[in-house]
Amino acid sequence: MSTAGIAGLSPAAVPAGRRRAWPRSALPGLRPTLGLTLLWLSLLVLLPLTGLLLRPWEIGLDGVWRVVTEPRALAALRLSFGAAILAALIDLPLGLLVAWALVRYRFPGRRLLDAMVDLPFALPTAVAGLALVALYAPNGWLGAPLSAIGVQVAYSRAGVVMALIFVGLPFVVRTLEPVLLDLPGEAEEAAATLGATRLQTLRHVVLPAVAPALLTGFSLAFARAVGEYGSVIFIAGNTPMVSEIAPLVIVTRLEQYDYAGAAAIGLTMLACSFLLLLLLNLFGRRLRPRTA
Amino acid sequence: MSVAIRPAVAEAPWVRRFVIGAAVLSLALLLLLPLLAVFTEALRRGLAPALAAIVEPDALAAVRLTLLVAAIAVPVNTLGGIAAAWAISKFDFPGRRVLVTLIELPFSVSPVISGLVWVLLFGSQGWFGPWLEARDVRIVFALPGLVLATLFVTFPFVARTLLPLMQEQGRAEEEAAATLGASGLQTFRHVTLPNIKWALLAGVLLCNARAMGEFGAVAVVSGHIRGETNTMPLHVEILYNEYQFVGAFAVAALLALLALVTLLAKGALEWLTGRRQGVETP
Structure with missing residues (x-):
């Protein structure tokens, strides 16, 4: 310059x-x-x-359409996107809770807790998958009490969502932390002075201020979760039409040397998730405060 | 510290205790318990079988292969990341934002797709597959494929950690050095590198952790040949599918230790520099 x-x-x-x-x-x-x-x-x-x-178009537009709308592929795509959205939605209140505690309060073990948040980033996905199976299998630490009350997590769609909550959580916490830290205390004080209850202040002052960060955290958690493979395949059980995720359908197609079909599903996944992220991004711009 | 952060308006003590308790409990359930489960399962029959599963020849071959793949992929992406961060932060040229977006692209691509793209190029029915086969060169189902898939998934780490820091630091110091007659490399070595060394180390650590732990991308290009193209995460899967649970969890525990060491080192770097080192937020 x-x-x-x-x-x-x-x-x-x-x-x-x-x-x-x-x-x-x-x-x-x-x-x-x-x-x-x-x-x-x-x-x-x-x-x-x-x-x-380029490769998907070797089988023509109708070929791609056939591959993607085939019931098994469609069910897998629906599961991957549905579970990723659901998991990211669950990550939002959880992440807000953790970020709030880490930023606003001082308590013994806070730094350890803060370091722990990054665990899903650093832990290899296959290890996470194995760990979740050990926990949620019908005879596992959490699986046994859960199955006693009739809830089955492992080898079902619930297991897929569980794994995706695990991989997505740090994205929400790490996006919210700096925003909560920068939040001016004066605004909250002013609201309190004007007679707002604490809950009203949180709802009308704090929540709008962190809304864009919540949206970003959601986008990041979703983007990571939708393509997730390693942590999911162990716990999902991978029953076609029920708990089979889209990346696994790609792997299966590749094993049958159906390159174009695998590429078609891969491209569909990428296109759909980019479209969704773009929409979220556009929506996020409207959320941002108009005053600089 | 607490005076600056705690607002005058605060929650009632019981709310505060409840929020802290809920945060601790949910992190313990969601994050800590899975980690404990890995180590417990690995040591279910004691230390000896777990160690035996790690020093068994196929497992050792997997460890060696994992180290080899990381030893190739991490330096390449470190070099590329440094070059990209230097070009983008020290110069103005049109298209810088596009370049940053493209560099970060692999983060939003599914691991399986990150492997798939290489099969589409070099697999037996890939664009270059027949040509390579005629010359007896193997890329997919061999070491080069594993390296390429790992390069793709770890591509943005170093650039992503360096860029914000180097942009924040500006160019004044480098410009002063250049005006005084330092060459580009001298400027980088004596001015830039000391400023970014800790961030660089953090980026390399994260890149390495991902390179050694990657599963989906290498699963697609590996072909699962035991003792030959099996990295540690893939070895974990094979053992698990063969119902060798102690072995699977033992190798998994070794990988979990790598993750813990990475986190510990990252925490130490943050403490050392007073700055959050991360690739997570855009």
Whole structure:
């Protein structure tokens, strides 16, 4: 932004007319680093994704339609999206509760609790899947009491949702924490001074302020959950039409060397989730406070 | 500290206790209990069978393969991540936002699709499959495929951790160094690197944890050849499907330890720098 002659000057000090869009930086290394970046990105991300974009059409538009609307694939897609949305919705109040406790209160073990939130990020998904099965299997620590009251989590759709709640929770907590931390206490004080009860303050002052972050947290948790594989397949039982998720249908198609069919379902998943995230993003813009 | 954070209006003590209790309880049930279950199941018959399952030849081959894959994938994505963060944070050029979006793209792609894309290219019916087969080069169901799938899923980690920090730090220091005649590499080594080293380390740690723990993407390209193309997470699955539960949970416990060490190191880095190191928020 600043030119070679006045290196170190803050951009604001440079007269607007002399700023240029194209680099005139005092720093060397744009060409090699940008070149390396583009090479790295093209070979490892863009080239393979091109395959996903193009391969489904080998079987024609009606072929793709047949693959995607086949009852088993449709049921799996519905489960993946439905369970991901449900899990992300459950993560919202849970995440708000945890983030609120972590940000607003001081209590022994708070830092440990804070560190624990990241566990689903760091724990390999296969390990999470195995752990959840051990817990929720009919003879597991939680599965045994649950099955005594007639609730079966493992090997059912409930198990899928359970696993997705696990992987999505940190996204909601980590998105809410900085927002709660930055929330001006004055607004809450003003509301209280004006006679609002604590609950009214939370509902009319705090909730609108964190709403955009809740939406972002929901989007992130959903995006992670919809494609989740490792933590789900162990606990789901994978019964076709009942508890089989869309990524598993892709794996099955690949094992039958049906590349185009696998790519068609993969592309459908990606397209649907991007569309949903785009809608959430547009909705989020309307949620943001109008005053800067 | 508490004076600055606690607002004058606060919840009644019983509400406060209830919220803390509910938060602790839900995290314990949701996160801690699964972790405990892994270690308990691994040690169900004592330490000896668990250790035996880890030093058994196929398991050792899986450990070696996992280390090898990470040893290739992590440096490549670290180098690419540093280059991308440097180019995007130190220069203005059109399309920077698009570039950032594209770099973060692999985060929103299902692990299975991250493996699928490589099969579509290099599988036996992939675009380059027949050409490679004629030359007897194996990519899918072999080490290169595992590396490529891992590269895809761990692609954004380092760039994602470095970018916000380097953008915040600005360019003044580097510009001063360059004006004084330092070359690009000298500037990076003596000015930029000391400023970003802890964030870089955190990014590499997270990248490595994901590389060693990835399941879905490598499951698609591995072919599950025991002792040859089985990484540790895949070995866990095979053992579990063969009802060798102690073995499956023992290897899983080893992976869980890796996760705990990663979290511990990340926590230490945060404490050291007073800054949250994470890739989770966009």
